[in-house]
Amino acid sequence: MPACKDCQWRDGDVCRVHERAKRELMRPLPPPPTGACAVAIVDSYLPLIRPGMSVLEIGCGTWSKIKDHCQMIGSDYHGLDVLSEYYGIPTIATRLENLAELSYSDESFDIVVGNQTMEHWGEHGCTLEWGLYQCFRVTKIDGLVLLNVPIHFHGTKEFVHGRLDVMRDLFSKFSNSATMERWGSPTDPLPPYYPHPDYEALRGKPAYVLDIRASRDRAQLPRASNALGFHGKLAQIFHYSASYNSYRLMKKLRGLRSV
Secondary structure (H helix, E strand, C coil), X not given: CCCHHHCCCEECCEEHHHHXXXXXXXXXXXXXXXXXXXXXXXXXXXXXXXCCCEXXXXXXXXXXXXXXXXXXXXXXXXXXXXXXXXXXXXXXXXXXXXXXXXXXXXXXXXXXXXXXXXXHCHHHCCCHHHHHHXXXXXXXXXXXXXXXXXXXXXCCHHHXXXXXXXXXXXXXXXXXXXXXXXXXXXXXXXXXXXXXXXXXXXXCCCCEEEEEEEECCCCCCCCCCCCCCCCHHHHXXXXXXXXXXXXXXXXXXXXXXXX
């Protein structure tokens, strides 16, 4: 159900899941589809989680949809985050840890989920290759890795610029069966959302959400490394494109001049 015109949550030109997302996430949200599709995508994940399964949520934040579902049906839930709170609300993390240093044992989980987190791995010093290796490493054989990410919105360069070719190549290293589905693209009859109208590289490229699903269908995983896994501001600069860094700097300078 990727296109807005086919979505069950659309009521004419109104995205009803966006209002629901604001209530459930309890934080500021961009306009649909970017601020809403992730909630509908997680709804579609829930039937894949069955009683007795073990589930790891990467970058779990404060939203407990998956945790609540696991508790309701009798699944073993684990949440990972680098922060103890967001917007003043405690996270639901059961372990405060960077994905780059994931300490769970090999093949610990039936399902690994990442809801709008992959685009920030590089900002926290974890390269995409190393982060995916960690996700697949702790997934059981024939288990699932489910990740959804915003495109043309924010995060590191692969996501801001919509480099789906790069993401396909990365996933192909770890799975023979990765699929990618665009949600909220096209947006019709809803208006498209352009998060960076002044950024030439994204002109005419509206934001949407990409749902990536892959199974761990390989017993042996390829070698991976976290080369150039910088942390903090240096990580942000390195993992953004030069044009995006310049755009962000100019926005900041314009903001300072207007104060």
